[in-house]
Amino acid sequence: MLAYVAKRLLSLVPVLFVVTIVLFLIIHVTPGGPAASILGLEASGEEIAELNQELGLDRPIALQYVSWVGKVLRGDLGNSIFMNQSVAQAIREHAGPTLSLAIIAQFIAIALAIPFGIWAAYKRGTAADFTLMGISLLGMAVPGFLLGLFLMLLFGVHLQWLPVAGYKELSAGFWEHVKHLILPGLSLGTIQAALITRMTRSSMLDVLNLNYIKTARSKGLRESGVLLKHAFRNAFLPILTVLGQTFGTLVTGAVVVESIFNIPGLGQLILNSIARRDYSVIQGVVLVATLLYVGINLIIDLLYGAVDPRVRLDRK
Numbered sequence: 001m002l003a004y005v006a007k008r009l010l011s012l013v014p015v016l017f018v019v020t021i022v023l024f025l026i027i028h029v030t031p032g033g034p035a036a037s038i039l040g041l042e043a044s045g046e047e048i049a050e051l052n053q054e055l056g057l058d059r060p061i062a063l064q065y066v067s068w069v070g071k072v073l074r075g076d077l078g079n080s081i082f083m084n085q086s087v088a089q090a091i092r093e094h095a096g097p098t099l100s101l102a103i104i105a106q107f108i109a110i111a112l113a114i115p116f117g118i119w120a121a122y123k124r125g126t127a128a129d130f131t132l133m134g135i136s137l138l139g140m141a142v143p144g145f146l147l148g149l150f151l152m153l154l155f156g157v158h159l160q161w162l163p164v165a166g167y168k169e170l171s172a173g174f175w176e177h178v179k180h181l182i183l184p185g186l187s188l189g190t191i192q193a194a195l196i197t198r199m200t201r202s203s204m205l206d207v208l209n210l211n212y213i214k215t216a217r218s219k220g221l222r223e224s225g226v227l228l229k230h231a232f233r234n235a236f237l238p239i240l241t242v243l244g245q246t247f248g249t250l251v252t253g254a255v256v257v258e259s260i261f262n263i264p265g266l267g268q269l270i271l272n273s274i275a276r277r278d279y280s281v282i283q284g285v286v287l288v289a290t291l292l293y294v295g296i297n298l299i300i301d302l303l304y305g306a307v308d309p310r311v312r313l314d315r316k
Helices: 001-030 034-039 044-057 062-072 087-122 127-141 145-158 176-179 184-208 212-218 224-233 236-252 253-262 266-276 279-307
Strands: none
Touching: 001 062, 034 087, 034 184, 034 266, 044 087, 044 224, 087 127, 087 184, 087 224, 087 236, 087 253, 127 184, 127 253, 145 184, 145 253, 184 224, 184 236, 184 253, 224 236, 236 279, 253 266, 266 279
C-alpha cells in the first residue's frame, strides 16, 4: 500500500509540472496585465512599463516562471497585487464557502441518484425506468446557471422559502449556514445526480443477472436485501469512481453558481482575479484546485481496497 501511494505521489510531479507551465503561459500571453488594471485606461505606455518593472513583470517569462516555481516549492504562493494579503490567506478565506457548497451539493446528488439508479435498474424496461432515465438526461442537459435561476425564482421569489442569494458563516448557526446553500447546492447537485444515476443503473444492471444474485433470490432472501446487500455492494466500485470525480468537479467548477448566488468562494475569487489580472492569485487558486482534484482521486483509489477486498492496490 505504501509503495502504491508513493508511486502515485511521484506520478503527480510531471502532471503538476505541465499544469504550471500551461497555466503560467496562458496567463502571461493573455492581453492586458495588472499594471493596466491598476493605472486605468488613461495611463500612458511609459507609466505601465514603469509599474511592470516595479512588479517584476518586465523580466523574461522563463525567469518569472522559475522564480514562481521556486517560491511554490518553499510553500510561498506569492502575494495578491490588489488585496494586500498573501495568496494563501486569500485561498483560506474563500475555501470554506466552496467546500461547504460542494459537500451539500454532493449530499443532494447522492440522496437523489443512488435510490433512483437502483430503482431504474430493478425496473429495467418499464415506464419507471424510462421516466427516471429521461429525467436524468434532462438534468445533464440543463446548464447549472439556468437551473439556479429557476430555483431562485421558484423557491426564493415566489414561495419565499429560502434566501435568494448570499452566504452565512457556520458561526451564525448551522441552519442559517445550510439554508443559504440549499438552492446553489441543488443547482450543482442535480446535474451531478443525473450522471451518478445513469452510472448506478448501468453498474447494477451488470450485476443483477449474475449467478450469485439468482442464488440469493432462490434462497428466499428479501428483494431489498438482494438489491442492497448483494447487488449494490458489488456494483459500487464504478459508482465510487464517479462520486470522486463529481466531488472534485463540484469543488473546482462552482464558479458560475457562486457568482449567481453571491457566494464568496473560490469561484468568485478567481473570477475577480481574472478581471483584474491578479496573476499570483489566479496561479495559486488553479494550482490548489489541481492538487485537490488529484488528491481526491488518489483517496478514491485507496478506498477501492476497503470497499472490495478483491482489489489489491499493491499488485502489479
